[in-house]
Amino acid sequence: MSGFLAKAKNTAIIAKIKGEIALLDREDKQQRQAFGVELYDLLDSMYSKSGWDKMPHFLGKESQQIKQIFDVCQLDIRQLLDSKDAKEREVEHLQIDRERALPPTTNKEKLAQAGKWMSSQGNEAKLKAESALLDHKMKARKGTFGIDVFSLVTGDASAESILGEDSSESSSKGGILSGVKSGISNQISKLSGDEKKIQDIIKKAKADDALIQQRKERKRREIARLQQEIS
Structure with missing residues:
Protein backbone atom coordinates (compact mmCIF):
# COMPACT_ATOMS: atom_id res chain seq x y z
CA MET A 1 0.00 0.00 0.00
CA SER A 2 2.84 2.35 0.88
CA GLY A 3 4.36 1.71 -2.56
CA PHE A 4 1.06 2.57 -4.20
CA LEU A 5 0.79 5.79 -2.20
CA ALA A 6 4.35 6.77 -3.06
CA LYS A 7 3.65 6.17 -6.74
CA ALA A 8 0.44 8.22 -6.57
CA LYS A 9 2.29 11.02 -4.79
CA ASN A 10 5.07 11.08 -7.38
CA THR A 11 2.53 11.03 -10.20
CA ALA A 12 0.78 14.05 -8.69
CA ILE A 13 4.08 15.89 -8.28
CA ILE A 14 5.01 15.13 -11.89
CA ALA A 15 1.68 16.55 -13.08
CA LYS A 16 2.30 19.68 -11.01
CA ILE A 17 5.81 20.12 -12.42
CA LYS A 18 4.54 19.66 -15.98
CA GLY A 19 2.06 22.45 -15.29
CA GLU A 20 4.91 24.65 -14.08
CA ILE A 21 6.84 23.90 -17.28
CA ALA A 22 3.78 24.90 -19.31
CA LEU A 23 3.70 28.22 -17.44
CA LEU A 24 7.39 28.73 -18.19
CA ASP A 25 6.69 28.01 -21.87
CA ARG A 26 4.03 30.72 -21.79
CA GLU A 27 6.40 33.14 -20.06
CA ASP A 28 9.06 32.35 -22.65
CA LYS A 29 6.63 33.06 -25.49
CA GLN A 30 5.54 36.34 -23.91
CA GLN A 31 9.16 37.43 -23.48
CA ARG A 32 9.90 36.65 -27.12
CA GLN A 33 6.83 38.60 -28.21
CA ALA A 34 7.88 41.60 -26.11
CA PHE A 35 11.37 41.28 -27.60
CA GLY A 36 9.83 41.33 -31.09
CA VAL A 37 7.96 44.57 -30.38
CA GLU A 38 11.16 46.26 -29.18
CA LEU A 39 13.33 44.90 -31.98
CA TYR A 40 10.86 45.77 -34.73
CA ASP A 41 10.41 49.34 -33.48
CA LEU A 42 14.18 49.87 -33.29
CA LEU A 43 14.82 48.43 -36.75
CA ASP A 44 11.96 50.44 -38.24
CA SER A 45 13.24 53.60 -36.56
CA MET A 46 16.78 52.95 -37.76
CA TYR A 47 15.69 52.46 -41.36
CA SER A 48 13.39 55.47 -41.29
CA LYS A 49 16.21 57.73 -40.12
CA SER A 50 19.07 56.32 -42.17
CA GLY A 51 17.27 55.33 -45.36
CA TRP A 52 19.27 52.12 -45.69
CA ASP A 53 17.80 48.66 -45.72
CA LYS A 54 20.50 46.33 -44.39
CA MET A 55 20.49 44.48 -41.11
CA PRO A 56 23.11 45.51 -38.52
CA HIS A 57 26.37 43.75 -39.42
CA PHE A 58 26.73 42.18 -35.97
CA LEU A 59 23.79 39.85 -36.73
CA GLY A 60 26.24 37.93 -38.90
CA LYS A 61 25.31 35.30 -41.46
CA GLU A 62 21.67 35.23 -40.35
CA SER A 63 21.13 38.88 -41.26
CA GLN A 64 19.67 38.18 -44.70
CA GLN A 65 17.09 35.75 -43.35
CA ILE A 66 16.22 38.17 -40.55
CA LYS A 67 15.86 40.94 -43.13
CA GLN A 68 13.41 38.87 -45.17
CA ILE A 69 11.27 38.15 -42.11
CA PHE A 70 11.41 41.82 -41.12
CA ASP A 71 10.35 42.97 -44.60
CA VAL A 72 7.26 40.75 -44.52
CA CYS A 73 6.37 42.01 -41.04
CA GLN A 74 6.96 45.61 -42.06
CA LEU A 75 4.59 45.22 -45.01
CA ASP A 76 1.89 43.80 -42.71
CA ILE A 77 2.40 46.61 -40.20
CA ARG A 78 2.19 49.29 -42.88
CA GLN A 79 -1.07 47.86 -44.17
CA LEU A 80 -2.48 47.96 -40.65
CA LEU A 81 -1.17 51.51 -40.20
CA ASP A 82 -2.86 52.58 -43.43
CA SER A 83 -6.15 51.18 -42.15
CA LYS A 84 -5.70 52.96 -38.83
CA ASP A 85 -4.85 56.26 -40.53
CA ALA A 86 -7.99 55.98 -42.66
CA LYS A 87 -10.14 55.47 -39.57
CA THR A 106 -36.73 75.17 -34.77
CA ASN A 107 -37.75 72.16 -32.72
CA LYS A 108 -37.72 70.04 -35.86
CA GLU A 109 -34.16 71.11 -36.62
CA LYS A 110 -33.17 70.44 -33.01
CA LEU A 111 -34.53 66.91 -33.19
CA ALA A 112 -32.84 66.28 -36.53
CA GLN A 113 -29.53 67.64 -35.29
CA ALA A 114 -29.74 65.60 -32.08
CA GLY A 115 -30.22 62.47 -34.16
CA LYS A 116 -27.27 63.34 -36.38
CA TRP A 117 -25.13 64.14 -33.33
CA MET A 118 -25.91 60.79 -31.71
CA SER A 119 -25.24 58.94 -34.95
CA SER A 120 -21.95 60.81 -35.39
CA GLN A 121 -20.88 60.05 -31.82
CA GLY A 122 -21.75 56.39 -32.30
CA ASN A 123 -19.76 56.19 -35.52
CA GLU A 124 -16.81 57.92 -33.86
CA ALA A 125 -16.83 55.48 -30.94
CA LYS A 126 -16.98 52.57 -33.39
CA LEU A 127 -14.06 53.93 -35.42
CA LYS A 128 -11.97 54.52 -32.28
CA ALA A 129 -12.64 50.96 -31.12
CA GLU A 130 -11.60 49.63 -34.53
CA SER A 131 -8.48 51.80 -34.39
CA ALA A 132 -7.59 50.38 -30.96
CA LEU A 133 -8.08 46.87 -32.33
CA LEU A 134 -5.64 47.68 -35.14
CA ASP A 135 -3.10 48.80 -32.52
CA HIS A 136 -3.53 45.43 -30.83
CA LYS A 137 -3.08 43.62 -34.15
CA MET A 138 0.11 45.57 -34.88
CA LYS A 139 1.54 44.70 -31.48
CA ALA A 140 0.60 41.05 -31.97
CA ARG A 141 2.23 41.04 -35.42
CA LYS A 142 5.44 42.48 -33.99
CA GLY A 143 5.27 39.81 -31.30
CA THR A 144 5.07 37.12 -33.98
CA PHE A 145 8.09 38.71 -35.63
CA GLY A 146 9.95 38.30 -32.33
CA ILE A 147 9.09 34.61 -32.16
CA ASP A 148 10.10 34.10 -35.80
CA VAL A 149 13.54 35.70 -35.48
CA PHE A 150 14.41 34.97 -31.86
CA SER A 151 16.66 31.98 -32.46
CA LEU A 152 18.32 33.79 -35.38
CA VAL A 153 19.20 37.02 -33.59
CA THR A 154 20.17 35.47 -30.27
CA GLY A 155 22.62 32.97 -31.71
CA ASP A 156 26.08 33.30 -30.16
CA ALA A 157 28.03 35.87 -32.14
CA SER A 158 31.71 35.10 -32.46
CA ALA A 159 34.41 37.74 -32.48
CA GLU A 160 34.91 36.99 -36.18
CA SER A 161 31.27 37.59 -37.08
CA ILE A 162 31.32 40.91 -35.25
CA LEU A 163 34.44 41.93 -37.13
CA GLY A 164 33.01 40.68 -40.41
CA GLU A 165 35.70 38.06 -41.06
CA ASP A 166 36.09 34.33 -40.42
CA SER A 167 38.63 32.68 -38.16
CA SER A 168 40.91 31.59 -41.01
CA GLU A 169 41.19 35.15 -42.25
CA SER A 170 41.88 36.33 -38.74
CA SER A 171 44.63 33.74 -38.32
CA SER A 172 46.23 34.60 -41.63
CA LYS A 173 46.47 38.19 -40.51
CA GLY A 174 48.26 37.10 -37.37
CA GLY A 175 45.52 38.40 -35.11
CA ILE A 176 45.91 37.63 -31.43
CA LEU A 177 43.34 37.83 -28.67
CA SER A 178 44.19 41.39 -27.71
CA GLY A 179 43.94 42.42 -31.34
CA VAL A 180 40.55 40.80 -31.70
CA LYS A 181 39.28 42.54 -28.58
CA SER A 182 40.61 45.84 -29.87
CA GLY A 183 38.91 45.26 -33.23
CA ILE A 184 35.62 44.46 -31.57
CA SER A 185 35.84 47.57 -29.43
CA ASN A 186 36.55 49.71 -32.48
CA GLN A 187 33.67 48.12 -34.40
CA ILE A 188 31.23 48.58 -31.52
CA SER A 189 32.28 52.20 -31.13
CA LYS A 190 31.11 52.79 -34.71
CA LEU A 191 27.59 51.54 -34.01
CA SER A 192 24.72 54.00 -34.12
CA GLY A 193 22.58 54.65 -31.08
CA ASP A 194 19.83 52.39 -32.42
CA GLU A 195 22.31 49.60 -33.18
CA LYS A 196 23.65 49.75 -29.64
CA LYS A 197 20.09 49.55 -28.33
CA ILE A 198 19.50 46.51 -30.53
CA GLN A 199 22.59 44.84 -29.09
CA ASP A 200 21.38 45.63 -25.58
CA ILE A 201 17.92 44.13 -26.05
CA ILE A 202 19.40 41.04 -27.73
CA LYS A 203 21.76 40.59 -24.80
CA LYS A 204 18.89 40.94 -22.33
CA ALA A 205 16.67 38.58 -24.35
CA LYS A 206 19.40 35.93 -24.38
CA ALA A 207 19.89 36.23 -20.62
CA ASP A 208 16.16 36.05 -19.90
CA ASP A 209 15.72 33.07 -22.21
CA ALA A 210 18.70 31.24 -20.70
CA LEU A 211 17.22 31.68 -17.24
CA ILE A 212 13.89 30.20 -18.32
CA GLN A 213 15.58 27.29 -20.10
CA GLN A 214 17.62 26.53 -16.98
CA ARG A 215 14.49 26.50 -14.84
CA LYS A 216 12.75 24.20 -17.32
CA GLU A 217 15.72 21.86 -17.46
CA ARG A 218 15.81 21.56 -13.67
CA LYS A 219 12.14 20.65 -13.68
CA ARG A 220 12.64 18.09 -16.46
CA ARG A 221 15.42 16.46 -14.45
CA GLU A 222 13.13 16.35 -11.43
CA ILE A 223 10.44 14.67 -13.53
CA ALA A 224 12.96 12.12 -14.79
CA ARG A 225 14.03 11.35 -11.21
CA LEU A 226 10.44 10.90 -10.05
CA GLN A 227 9.59 8.71 -13.03
CA GLN A 228 12.59 6.54 -12.28
CA GLU A 229 11.35 6.07 -8.73
CA ILE A 230 7.94 5.02 -10.04
CA SER A 231 9.27 2.46 -12.52
Whole structure:
Protein backbone atom coordinates (compact mmCIF):
# COMPACT_ATOMS: atom_id res chain seq x y z
CA MET A 1 0.00 0.00 0.00
CA SER A 2 2.84 2.35 0.88
CA GLY A 3 4.36 1.71 -2.56
CA PHE A 4 1.06 2.57 -4.20
CA LEU A 5 0.79 5.79 -2.20
CA ALA A 6 4.35 6.77 -3.06
CA LYS A 7 3.65 6.17 -6.74
CA ALA A 8 0.44 8.22 -6.57
CA LYS A 9 2.29 11.02 -4.79
CA ASN A 10 5.07 11.08 -7.38
CA THR A 11 2.53 11.03 -10.20
CA ALA A 12 0.78 14.05 -8.69
CA ILE A 13 4.08 15.89 -8.28
CA ILE A 14 5.01 15.13 -11.89
CA ALA A 15 1.68 16.55 -13.08
CA LYS A 16 2.30 19.68 -11.01
CA ILE A 17 5.81 20.12 -12.42
CA LYS A 18 4.54 19.66 -15.98
CA GLY A 19 2.06 22.45 -15.29
CA GLU A 20 4.91 24.65 -14.08
CA ILE A 21 6.84 23.90 -17.28
CA ALA A 22 3.78 24.90 -19.31
CA LEU A 23 3.70 28.22 -17.44
CA LEU A 24 7.39 28.73 -18.19
CA ASP A 25 6.69 28.01 -21.87
CA ARG A 26 4.03 30.72 -21.79
CA GLU A 27 6.40 33.14 -20.06
CA ASP A 28 9.06 32.35 -22.65
CA LYS A 29 6.63 33.06 -25.49
CA GLN A 30 5.54 36.34 -23.91
CA GLN A 31 9.16 37.43 -23.48
CA ARG A 32 9.90 36.65 -27.12
CA GLN A 33 6.83 38.60 -28.21
CA ALA A 34 7.88 41.60 -26.11
CA PHE A 35 11.37 41.28 -27.60
CA GLY A 36 9.83 41.33 -31.09
CA VAL A 37 7.96 44.57 -30.38
CA GLU A 38 11.16 46.26 -29.18
CA LEU A 39 13.33 44.90 -31.98
CA TYR A 40 10.86 45.77 -34.73
CA ASP A 41 10.41 49.34 -33.48
CA LEU A 42 14.18 49.87 -33.29
CA LEU A 43 14.82 48.43 -36.75
CA ASP A 44 11.96 50.44 -38.24
CA SER A 45 13.24 53.60 -36.56
CA MET A 46 16.78 52.95 -37.76
CA TYR A 47 15.69 52.46 -41.36
CA SER A 48 13.39 55.47 -41.29
CA LYS A 49 16.21 57.73 -40.12
CA SER A 50 19.07 56.32 -42.17
CA GLY A 51 17.27 55.33 -45.36
CA TRP A 52 19.27 52.12 -45.69
CA ASP A 53 17.80 48.66 -45.72
CA LYS A 54 20.50 46.33 -44.39
CA MET A 55 20.49 44.48 -41.11
CA PRO A 56 23.11 45.51 -38.52
CA HIS A 57 26.37 43.75 -39.42
CA PHE A 58 26.73 42.18 -35.97
CA LEU A 59 23.79 39.85 -36.73
CA GLY A 60 26.24 37.93 -38.90
CA LYS A 61 25.31 35.30 -41.46
CA GLU A 62 21.67 35.23 -40.35
CA SER A 63 21.13 38.88 -41.26
CA GLN A 64 19.67 38.18 -44.70
CA GLN A 65 17.09 35.75 -43.35
CA ILE A 66 16.22 38.17 -40.55
CA LYS A 67 15.86 40.94 -43.13
CA GLN A 68 13.41 38.87 -45.17
CA ILE A 69 11.27 38.15 -42.11
CA PHE A 70 11.41 41.82 -41.12
CA ASP A 71 10.35 42.97 -44.60
CA VAL A 72 7.26 40.75 -44.52
CA CYS A 73 6.37 42.01 -41.04
CA GLN A 74 6.96 45.61 -42.06
CA LEU A 75 4.59 45.22 -45.01
CA ASP A 76 1.89 43.80 -42.71
CA ILE A 77 2.40 46.61 -40.20
CA ARG A 78 2.19 49.29 -42.88
CA GLN A 79 -1.07 47.86 -44.17
CA LEU A 80 -2.48 47.96 -40.65
CA LEU A 81 -1.17 51.51 -40.20
CA ASP A 82 -2.86 52.58 -43.43
CA SER A 83 -6.15 51.18 -42.15
CA LYS A 84 -5.70 52.96 -38.83
CA ASP A 85 -4.85 56.26 -40.53
CA ALA A 86 -7.99 55.98 -42.66
CA LYS A 87 -10.14 55.47 -39.57
CA GLU A 88 -8.49 58.39 -37.78
CA ARG A 89 -9.22 60.62 -40.77
CA GLU A 90 -12.86 59.53 -40.64
CA VAL A 91 -12.97 60.49 -36.96
CA GLU A 92 -11.54 63.92 -37.77
CA HIS A 93 -14.15 64.45 -40.48
CA LEU A 94 -16.95 63.53 -38.09
CA GLN A 95 -15.63 65.96 -35.49
CA ILE A 96 -15.27 68.75 -38.05
CA ASP A 97 -18.79 68.15 -39.37
CA ARG A 98 -20.19 68.44 -35.83
CA GLU A 99 -18.27 71.65 -35.20
CA ARG A 100 -19.44 73.19 -38.48
CA ALA A 101 -23.08 72.29 -37.99
CA LEU A 102 -25.31 75.36 -37.91
CA PRO A 103 -27.24 75.91 -34.68
CA PRO A 104 -30.86 74.72 -34.98
CA THR A 105 -33.60 77.32 -34.95
CA THR A 106 -36.73 75.17 -34.77
CA ASN A 107 -37.75 72.16 -32.72
CA LYS A 108 -37.72 70.04 -35.86
CA GLU A 109 -34.16 71.11 -36.62
CA LYS A 110 -33.17 70.44 -33.01
CA LEU A 111 -34.53 66.91 -33.19
CA ALA A 112 -32.84 66.28 -36.53
CA GLN A 113 -29.53 67.64 -35.29
CA ALA A 114 -29.74 65.60 -32.08
CA GLY A 115 -30.22 62.47 -34.16
CA LYS A 116 -27.27 63.34 -36.38
CA TRP A 117 -25.13 64.14 -33.33
CA MET A 118 -25.91 60.79 -31.71
CA SER A 119 -25.24 58.94 -34.95
CA SER A 120 -21.95 60.81 -35.39
CA GLN A 121 -20.88 60.05 -31.82
CA GLY A 122 -21.75 56.39 -32.30
CA ASN A 123 -19.76 56.19 -35.52
CA GLU A 124 -16.81 57.92 -33.86
CA ALA A 125 -16.83 55.48 -30.94
CA LYS A 126 -16.98 52.57 -33.39
CA LEU A 127 -14.06 53.93 -35.42
CA LYS A 128 -11.97 54.52 -32.28
CA ALA A 129 -12.64 50.96 -31.12
CA GLU A 130 -11.60 49.63 -34.53
CA SER A 131 -8.48 51.80 -34.39
CA ALA A 132 -7.59 50.38 -30.96
CA LEU A 133 -8.08 46.87 -32.33
CA LEU A 134 -5.64 47.68 -35.14
CA ASP A 135 -3.10 48.80 -32.52
CA HIS A 136 -3.53 45.43 -30.83
CA LYS A 137 -3.08 43.62 -34.15
CA MET A 138 0.11 45.57 -34.88
CA LYS A 139 1.54 44.70 -31.48
CA ALA A 140 0.60 41.05 -31.97
CA ARG A 141 2.23 41.04 -35.42
CA LYS A 142 5.44 42.48 -33.99
CA GLY A 143 5.27 39.81 -31.30
CA THR A 144 5.07 37.12 -33.98
CA PHE A 145 8.09 38.71 -35.63
CA GLY A 146 9.95 38.30 -32.33
CA ILE A 147 9.09 34.61 -32.16
CA ASP A 148 10.10 34.10 -35.80
CA VAL A 149 13.54 35.70 -35.48
CA PHE A 150 14.41 34.97 -31.86
CA SER A 151 16.66 31.98 -32.46
CA LEU A 152 18.32 33.79 -35.38
CA VAL A 153 19.20 37.02 -33.59
CA THR A 154 20.17 35.47 -30.27
CA GLY A 155 22.62 32.97 -31.71
CA ASP A 156 26.08 33.30 -30.16
CA ALA A 157 28.03 35.87 -32.14
CA SER A 158 31.71 35.10 -32.46
CA ALA A 159 34.41 37.74 -32.48
CA GLU A 160 34.91 36.99 -36.18
CA SER A 161 31.27 37.59 -37.08
CA ILE A 162 31.32 40.91 -35.25
CA LEU A 163 34.44 41.93 -37.13
CA GLY A 164 33.01 40.68 -40.41
CA GLU A 165 35.70 38.06 -41.06
CA ASP A 166 36.09 34.33 -40.42
CA SER A 167 38.63 32.68 -38.16
CA SER A 168 40.91 31.59 -41.01
CA GLU A 169 41.19 35.15 -42.25
CA SER A 170 41.88 36.33 -38.74
CA SER A 171 44.63 33.74 -38.32
CA SER A 172 46.23 34.60 -41.63
CA LYS A 173 46.47 38.19 -40.51
CA GLY A 174 48.26 37.10 -37.37
CA GLY A 175 45.52 38.40 -35.11
CA ILE A 176 45.91 37.63 -31.43
CA LEU A 177 43.34 37.83 -28.67
CA SER A 178 44.19 41.39 -27.71
CA GLY A 179 43.94 42.42 -31.34
CA VAL A 180 40.55 40.80 -31.70
CA LYS A 181 39.28 42.54 -28.58
CA SER A 182 40.61 45.84 -29.87
CA GLY A 183 38.91 45.26 -33.23
CA ILE A 184 35.62 44.46 -31.57
CA SER A 185 35.84 47.57 -29.43
CA ASN A 186 36.55 49.71 -32.48
CA GLN A 187 33.67 48.12 -34.40
CA ILE A 188 31.23 48.58 -31.52
CA SER A 189 32.28 52.20 -31.13
CA LYS A 190 31.11 52.79 -34.71
CA LEU A 191 27.59 51.54 -34.01
CA SER A 192 24.72 54.00 -34.12
CA GLY A 193 22.58 54.65 -31.08
CA ASP A 194 19.83 52.39 -32.42
CA GLU A 195 22.31 49.60 -33.18
CA LYS A 196 23.65 49.75 -29.64
CA LYS A 197 20.09 49.55 -28.33
CA ILE A 198 19.50 46.51 -30.53
CA GLN A 199 22.59 44.84 -29.09
CA ASP A 200 21.38 45.63 -25.58
CA ILE A 201 17.92 44.13 -26.05
CA ILE A 202 19.40 41.04 -27.73
CA LYS A 203 21.76 40.59 -24.80
CA LYS A 204 18.89 40.94 -22.33
CA ALA A 205 16.67 38.58 -24.35
CA LYS A 206 19.40 35.93 -24.38
CA ALA A 207 19.89 36.23 -20.62
CA ASP A 208 16.16 36.05 -19.90
CA ASP A 209 15.72 33.07 -22.21
CA ALA A 210 18.70 31.24 -20.70
CA LEU A 211 17.22 31.68 -17.24
CA ILE A 212 13.89 30.20 -18.32
CA GLN A 213 15.58 27.29 -20.10
CA GLN A 214 17.62 26.53 -16.98
CA ARG A 215 14.49 26.50 -14.84
CA LYS A 216 12.75 24.20 -17.32
CA GLU A 217 15.72 21.86 -17.46
CA ARG A 218 15.81 21.56 -13.67
CA LYS A 219 12.14 20.65 -13.68
CA ARG A 220 12.64 18.09 -16.46
CA ARG A 221 15.42 16.46 -14.45
CA GLU A 222 13.13 16.35 -11.43
CA ILE A 223 10.44 14.67 -13.53
CA ALA A 224 12.96 12.12 -14.79
CA ARG A 225 14.03 11.35 -11.21
CA LEU A 226 10.44 10.90 -10.05
CA GLN A 227 9.59 8.71 -13.03
CA GLN A 228 12.59 6.54 -12.28
CA GLU A 229 11.35 6.07 -8.73
CA ILE A 230 7.94 5.02 -10.04
CA SER A 231 9.27 2.46 -12.52
